[in-house]
Amino acid sequence: MPTIRDVAAKAGVHPSTVSRVFSGRASISPETRRRVLEAAQALNFQPNAIARSLSEQRTRTIGIVVPHVFNGFFEDSFFPQVMQGLLRATYAAGYRILVSGSSSHQDEIDQVREILGSRQADGIVVMSSRLDVDTVGTLQSKGTPFVLLGHPPADHPGVAWADADNRQATREAVSYLIGLGHRRIAYVGGDPDVLVTKERLQGYRDALEAAGIRPRSGWIDYGYFAEDGGYQAVARMMALGDQAPTAYYAANDLMALGILRGLRERGIPVPQAVSVVGTNDSPEAGHVHPALTSLHVPYAAMAEAAASMLIQAIEEGRSPTGFTLLPCRLVVRETTGRIPAEAQARQRAASSSQTTANHP
């Protein structure tokens, strides 16, 4: 492969002149530029990006670490949406993305550290859902910029992040169900140890409280983000008898699909008798029948915001700061409907009996 020296020799100039022509930020006489470009063309010369990076002390690359041994990670819309967002931001800024796999939770953190410390990238976007409180501090000590995708596990001053407003979004989704006449609403929530599960549960409580509905603990279930978890939740809910929910909010679409399966097997028509709302607005949501009403979480926009914050900080030679909190959007399709008048009547009766008989 030809270098700057080969081009210089052919053009009859000093290598530094060739460098100036290609780096663009220097005044070069038109005649010299022409000769250099001609020589470069003839030799099929392209500047070596690694040498440039070493010299400039910047790679125009940001990193991301992916838990590639976890199959579910690639079957969900989260990963591709994140990549799309990262690509939008990096492409616009003339950057590229360095992706590393990781085979365990500990390895994920090690890979982040490795990329940060070895300067193979100028900064990194870190998935905060996979981070604990202490690790964030350790990363800060590395000195290399990073931005969290999702918010920090605890209050870490000076840590930048981008996230969706999960609590508010779930609140709105549940309020929508209440607006359709539903009073008994289930929350099927994912892993209870995960932060977003707690936030969404809070949004669920917010909505019920705002409507003056007393939540029953039996309406709250954890499907652990799995299809079967949603399916199982239906069985448990049905055991509540006339206190069984007329609407379900599920923290992802897979669980919502499981709920639909559970209802279908019991011959319960959706949305005529029971409504279902999923979360993520994944591709299948629009393709199943009946099409699933789902909360669209702007993963691509979150990732784009995170990468933009990161790149801006890199270019300005400072640490990223601040945060971006993005709203979600409820995509109403076919699995949600107004509660039938007759059911409403029954529900009112049940609801009043509930206040008197509220022992588990």
Place this chain on the structure above:
Amino acid sequence: MPTIRDVAAKAGVHPSTVSRVFSGRASISPETRRRVLEAAQALNFQPNAIARSLSEQRTRTIGIVVPHVFNGFFEDSFFPQVMQGLLRATYAAGYRILVSGSSSHQDEIDQVREILGSRQADGIVVMSSRLDVDTVGTLQSKGTPFVLLGHPPADHPGVAWADADNRQATREAVSYLIGLGHRRIAYVGGDPDVLVTKERLQGYRDALEAAGIRPRSGWIDYGYFAEDGGYQAVARMMALGDQAPTAYYAANDLMALGILRGLRERGIPVPQAVSVVGTNDSPEAGHVHPALTSLHVPYAAMAEAAASMLIQAIEEGRSPTGFTLLPCRLVVRETTGRIPAEAQARQRAASSSQTTANHP
């Protein structure tokens, strides 16, 4: 950030000794190693990957270029599956992936060229479906190793690739339908200009021919890979009257979903009256109702094979050669069934009338 010199100073050795300790391939006295490691630890030293790359003339990175402006690219299972496969191979070999966006077809090729020529990666995996015949030759002239994902658009000696055996797979899928008693089978195929569409059509013809079935041109349709394309195809097929197909093969799951919608709207029960087979075995295939029988295309395995071939060639300092052709697997779910006896009888009658009245 501390360098090898800082560590050397602290440990009281020459920088080259520090380098030897970290590169691993040199004999160092245990005592010296200990002192160096101690100093490195104290300074929180990590070798600079870029400097190492420049010196070693290798980055341990392979590239991939992604058409990030095309939304559909991130809604399909192709991209995440490919990333998973690439990550499996790169991780195992201690490599990482450099991802570049691209905003147009021409830009995609330019980005490949740029990565190849600037040596930002040691090699690259190129999606061959987005390549024309000439471009392959141009890439070869760059000298940097690459492997195609999918096979070359024409015979290019010395170009390495990994692909699925699409023709054989479709043949088997259609043969499966024939085995269930179907004789009138539709092919809904995607963009007719795309190579895989032609290959799958060939597999379809192979299967019919092997069963002695004369294909009608009316059974062949192109849905252009869109849901609505599948839906429209049903309308056209139904216009064939008693020559309408009792089974559909669709070249992706999205079109299969469109076909299911078209059948549902006409009150045609699946699989009791008509069978449907999709392609790709995307996540939604298992989640729709009835669950879609689909041809699983091993995208992850293809990508893994491509990356492995590439990395092996890089490590051996030669151009990648040869190819990997992987079988697909039919995942039978609920949309395929034996043709009812009564329908079979009608079909036999229709089939014999077809041989006598075969003018379009």
Place this chain on the structure above:
DNA sequence: CTGAAAGCGCTTACAG
């Protein structure tokens, strides 16, 4: 505008 030199932070053949 252009040249000559030093430097980015490593690796590695060459001595000893």
Place this chain on the structure above:
DNA sequence: CTGAAAGCGCTTACAG
């Protein structure tokens, strides 16, 4: 086993 030096291919402050 370890040191000293040259080199990887660029960039850029310093002169002129």
